[in-house]
Amino acid sequence: MNLKFVFLFNLLLAFSIQCLTAQTFKKDIYYHIVSNSGLALSSQQNAADNSPIRLEKEEKKALEQLWTIEPLGNGRFLISSPLSKKAIDNGNKISAEGNSLLFWAKDQYNSNQHWEIIKNMEGSYLIKDSKNTVLVFTPSENNELAQLPLKSGNANQQWTIKEIKGKFKIPVRIGKENWENETIFGINKLPPHSPYIPFPSIASLEKDSTFRMPWKNTQSAYYQSLNGLWKFNWVRKPSLRPVDFYKTNYDVSNWKEIPVPSNWEMEGYGTPIYTNFTHPFKNDPPFIEPQEGYTNEYETNPVGSYKRHFKIPENWNGKEIFLHFDGAYSAIYVWVNGRQVGYSQGANNGAEFDITKYVKKGDNDISVADYRWCDGSYIEDQDMFRLSGIHRNVYLFATPKLHVRDFFMHTDFEGEDYSHSILRIDASVKNDDKNNTASTLEIYIKNPSGENVLKMQQAVQGIRRGEEQQYTLKGVLSHPALWTAETPNLYTAEFILKDKKGNIMEALSSTFGARKIEFKNRRLYINGKRVFLKGVNRHDIDPKYGKAVPVSSMLKDVLLMKQHNINTIRTSHYPNDPRMYAMYDYFGLYVVAEADLEDHGNQSISFDKNWEAAFVDRNVRNVEEHKNHPSVIFWSMGNESGSGTNFKAVYKAIKAIDNSRFIHYEPYNELADMDSKMYPSVKDMIAEDQNGNDKPFFLCEYAHAMGNAIGNLDEYWDYIENKSQRMIGGCIWDWVDQGINKQGMPADYYYYGGDFGDKPTDYTFCINGITTPDRRVTAKMMQVKKSYQYIKFKQLTRYGHKIEISNKYAFLNLDQFKVQWVLLKDGDAIDSGYVNPGNVAPDGIFELNAPSDISLDRNSEYFLNIYCRLQKENRWANAGYIVAEEQFALSPKVTPSDKGSATSSMHFKMINETAKELRVNGEGFHINFDKRSGLLTSLVYGNKEMIYQHKGPIFNWYRSIDNDQRDSSKMNIHISSFAQHYSKDSGSIVVEEKLDVFLEKQKANYPYAITYTIYPSGTIDVNAKFETGDNYMPPRFGLRMELVPGMENVSWYGRGPFDNYPDRKTAALIGIYKNTVDGMASEHYVHAQSMGEREDVRWLEITDEHHKGIKIISQNHLGFEALHYTDEQLWGAVHDFALGSIRRPQTYLTLDCKQRGLGNASCGPGPLPKYEIPKNTTLSYAFRIEEVKQ
Known part of the structure; x- marks a missing residue:
């Protein structure tokens, strides 16, 4: 060839x-x-x-x-x-x-x-x-x-x-309806602006809870929420909708009610659909047509019709009245009092309408027709559950005829000392009155302590009706308190508009931060300091409410991120609820603010000029609505939408509004301000970093966290922080499992694609989070916290007591923390203390001298644990919270002493061998082997059988995680030899077995050998050797045995307390831990799979309620699982909530010689070579089994 x-x-x-x-x-x-x-x-x-x-x-x-x-x-x-x-x-x-x-x-x-x-x-x-x-x-x-x-x-x-040659008119395919016309995405929709709430006075403004925490509910007299119960009608296609429902005399008394905000699928209407990027309708833009075999073959394009009443307060008379939607999937028509107000697309951008001329005194009627799909759905093709409805806040607000419409606050710095900031505010004032009334705009700046530090004033006059004027006001902030994710200092700007008599017409406020973003030397600098982005991607999802995420869930996300050393969020792949940006500002998170744009399923759209205006509109709205948030450091033009020419127009439009931030877009690095890449291996990441490009390099998605994953995260970050040439960080995919509830099912039952009969579907590919749908702390999250931590530790000499502590924060000194040391002897804490690290600046070093006056026993193993804890309570954690930790060995690992050997007072009572069986009896124990299978079929200590139904240690190779091939197979074991002899030297019975395993599906065989050395005390030494071969490589080599029911208590000396694996274990410190067998299955992978592994185990005990059981003592290396399920049963269970129905009474004890690393191969690279099981290699391990007595 x-x-x-x-x-x-x-x-x-x-x-x-x-x-x-x-x-x-x-x-x-x-x-x-x-x-x-x-x-x-x-x-x-x-x-x-x-x-x-x-x-x-x-x-x-x-x-x-x-x-x-x-x-x-x-x-x-x-x-x-x-x-x-x-x-x-x-x-x-x-x-x-x-x-x-x-x-x-x-x-x-x-x-x-x-x-x-x-x-x-x-x-x-x-x-x-x-x-x-x-x-x-x-x-x-x-x-x-x-x-x-x-x-x-x-x-x-x-x-x-x-x-x-000749003129050819390529037909533009546009539907008759607005929702099938890509050139129409808004009718009577107002230009976007920074969110604000008007107040009648300064006192009411400053008293309101939103003044400091804008995500809270306001009590402004000029604001009215329309959240709550609306009358609702759902149909599966537009031709069935109640066409005249918007009329004021239309009878909706028989309609049911639905909460707003909500997704109607979460309320029992229609079908949730999960698909990665396959359009859930016929792929024929801009049309929404049924596709054979899809859910939309029947539910072609559901329409939700909403209706409710509201009253206009008397103090709103003579004011401009606005109706605002924070988000609705995916196209809405709006009527007020029977008159059509407008139309909007863009599910995650605000839509605002001036309804002044539509409302009347007293009772008013509002109607909304919401179409599940529209042409905009072709560019909302994100990897998520496709859910519908008015999913964010709806509200009214009132302003005077002359009012502040928008503002943009800029903080500029001259020089490198950041001693003062030039504050420039571009304020737009609009006049909706027929009179050209003179007024004054006053802006007061409060520092983070709430003190007035600056006043600016501007005369406002000469604005014609229907027009607006932009004014630029400037001032200087001396010695400003700078905003960073580590130090989220926020200033507050109060905008006070007064009439010519000095009366307040309106008062509003916005927080902002003094900070500067730069790319220098191919790196990211915030306020002159180099910063690494340690991030996650986050979808809007709540298991109960879908994409109508409640504030409590938003806060939970932000707090968990801060507590686990995450400093960056990419709003994948659309703007978040406006309240979340206020949280990012307040608690301190950098934001890659992504526009609501993904045409993944048909990327030719990005080249189509007809779609350019829609591309630009979504990005402009993203920028205009979030431009005053200091947390936003990058604008992202969208996700996986091709490299079409429409993005050139988008880039130009963004820069015309805001040139202070950089622009990200992964599929078109040539256009964007930085290079970006998805899911490279460590090797590929290094190659990309070193390719000579002059742009900073960002991993917008990496470490795909689907199921039991997040392997080799340490290796990514060791290179990024210590060796890279132009890397600025990355965002893990992704934050939370997108599992949702079903109507009528328990709240802790989480479902994924296909569970709703939804077609097309990508099944479990939405279950990719480092946290669960209900936001539990997981082993994955703990590893992220460890790999991302900002305080680093180094043992200066092997087994030495001097520890170098490095401050890798960019802005915090170490005096924010107290350092705790704990000395462990054989896993137990025997001494501890605290050390004040002093005022160590970023990039500074502090040397800790651990206690060295304690005499170390040569027969014991010692570890030194170091914890950095918060000195004081802050916004996201209590005092004493651990932000960084490390563990160092102070002595070599101790090989267990030979406690199993015979003594002069001990002897076997009976040794009986037949053609089928070997029986060994001693004082308080007896042991049986089946010579035909090689199985240890019975192990009795003190009249208690330990082995369940004769199922002693047997070859174990299978593992079921999303990152593996999961090729379960029938396993045939052939025993080629079984021999026993008495060893005079040790006074023991030695049983030697040679076996061969054949996996039918893989057509691969694996020879292995086990030696059991039985002592008169009843102790058994087990030595096993495995040949890995050169064919199919199983994900693990080891043994599995089944223990009798009731053996529920587990304690171990090894890594814990949570799951850990060869390439995800540095967060799990070595110590003594206790749990139950049921408790060992605590990771709650939504898609059930292998779990519960504990690495680097010295010993483990499994006992019953009377503390009778067995102890396994490792002679070299050992990992174990103790569960009420096999790995095959876990994978077959499909869902975590099904585990209760398949729970077995016995305990499956897995003893691993070697297990493959986890990697992230569900979407990305597998384990690093050093975490793979090598081919053509002999693996071996040894452990001891002994009785645990009451």
Whole structure:
């Protein structure tokens, strides 16, 4: 085969010598591409991704036969259809035998769409794959386009490329309804602005709970919430909706009620649908049409009709009245008192309407028709549960006719000492009155302590009705308290608008922070200090309320993030509820603020000019609504939406509003201000970091946390923080499992894709969080906390008592913390104390001298644990909370003494061997072996049987986690030899077994050997060796046994207290821990899978309520699980809540010799090589079994 490749390559090279050296094609010219037989390549307007490319009889006026050929440089071209807006793609297949070519979303950066076009002397062309120069365009026998190996003399591989002149009108496909027209995404919708609440006076403003904590409920007299119960009607398609329900006399008395905000699927209407990026309707933008086999074949496009009444307060007379929606999926029409107010798309951006002319004194009627899908759904194709309805706050607010409409607060710094900040406020004042009334705008600045430190004033006059004027006010903040995620100091600006008599017309406020963002030397600097972004991606999701996330859940997220050393959140993949940004400011989190834009399922949209305005609108609204939050450091233009030209317009629009922040967009690094990448391995990350690019490098998604995951996180961060050249950090995918409740089922039952009969679905791919749906602290979260911690520790000499403590915070000194040391002897704390680290500045070092006057017993093992705790309570944790920790060995690991050997007073009572069985009896114990299987079938200590139904130690290889292949298989074990002899030296019975395991599905065998050394005391030494082979590599090698019911209490000396694995264990310190077998299954993976592993175990005990049981003592290395389920049963349970129904009374005790690391291969790389099980290797371990007596 290699010779064939060489021959074909040389043949092609010789042919190319005869070709013209350069080809010229213009991207704005149309071409026909015609085969030697006169058939032209043809498209269709609604060509789907992965659909074939047909050859049809050439017709000059056929729009489907028009092609554009865009030069990409380096002799490469992109060939696409202007009709379908799809490109010719090789499907990422470049086999020597060739393959079919297909349509795929046009993407100039997708190398699968790069083609070389070579012209020969006769004027025809070869079109070849740029990644495999022996494969060229060739018609298939069924007149579809393929790429096949170049064959000398094959005329079918020669193509004619004709320039087609004339005017062609490529049809713009727009539906009759606004919700099927990508050019209409708002009617009468007001321009976006920073959120604010107007008040009638300064006193009421400053008294309100929102003054300091804007996420709380306001009591402003000029604000009215429309949250609560609305009358509601749901239909499965638009033709069934109550068309006239908006009329004031329409009778809705028989309608049910629904809470607002909510998702109607969470209230029992329609079907929740989880899909990663496959559109849940026919992929034919901008239309919403049923797709056979999908949920929307029946629920074509559900419509929710909402209706309620409200009253206008008397003190709102003469004011402008606005109706505001914080978010609704996905398109809404609004009526007030029977009159249509407007229309909006953009599910996670605010939609605001001026309803002054629609309302009346007293009782008013509001109606909303909400369409589940619209053309905007094509660019809301995020990896999430697709839920519908008015999912965020709805409210009214009133302003005077002349009012502050918007403001943008800038803090600039001159020089590098940050001793003063120039505060510039751009304030927009709008006049909705027929009179041109003069007034005064006063702005008061309060420092973080609440003291007035600056006043600015501006005369307001000459604004015509319906117009607004922007004023720029400047002042200086001396020695400002700077905002960072570590020091979230917030100033407050009060905007007071007064009439010409000095009376207050309105008062409003906004917090802001003094901070500066820079890229220098390919790094990120905040206020002149280098910062690493230690982040997570977060979706809006609550198990009970869906995307209508309550404030309590928002706060829980923020507090957990702060408590676990997370300093950055990427709002994946849409703006969060406005109240969350106030939390990010207040508690201190950096924010990558992402726009509500993802066309993942049809990325050709990003190249379509018709969609440009929608792309720009969503980004502009994102920026305008969140521009005053100091927590926002980057704008993100969207997610996985291709690299189309629409993003150039987006980038330009963002920079026109805000040039103080940087712009992120992973699929189009050439345009963005930074390089960004998803899910690289550590090796690939290093290569990307060192590629010489001059932009900072960010991992927008990495460490895919699906199920039992987050492997080798330490290795990512060791490189990022200590060795990288231009890295600025990354955000783990993702924060929380997107599991939701079902109507009528218990609140702790969480469901994922497919559980609702939803189609299409990507099943469990939404269960990717480092926390559970109900926000529990998990082993994954604890490892994130450890890997992200800002205080580092180093033992200066092996087993030494001097510990170097480094401050890796960017802005905090170590005097914020107290250092606790704890000395452990054989896992028990024997001494402890506190040390004041002093005022160690960032990047400073403090040396801790641990107690060295304690005499260390050579027969014991010692560890020194170091904990850094908060000195004082802060906004997110109590005093004493641990922010960083480390553990150091002060002595070598101790090999257990030979306590099992015989003494002169001990002897065996009986040794009986038959053809089938070996029995060994002693004082207070007896042991049985089945010689036919090699199993230890009975172990009795003190008249208590330990082994359940004769199931002693047996080969164990299976593990079930999302990152593994999970190929369960029937296991056949053949015993090749069983021998026993008496050892005079140790006075023991030695049983030696050789066995062979065959896995039927994998067609792989694994020889292993076990030696049992039985002492007269009843103690058993077990030594096992396993051959890994060179075939299928199981995820673990070890033994499993079943213990009798009642053996429920577990204690161990090893890593804990939570789950830990070879590449996720540094957060789990070595110590003595206690639990129950039921408690060992505490990780609550929504999709049930292997769990409960504890690594580096010295010993473990499993006992009954009378403290009778067995103790396992490791002779070298050991990991264990003790559960009421096997790994196969866990995977078969499908859901965590099903574990109760499959719980077995016995305990499955797994003793691992070696287990594969977890990695993150559900979407990304597997374990690092050092955490893999090596092939063709002998693995061995040894442990002792002895009785635990009451």
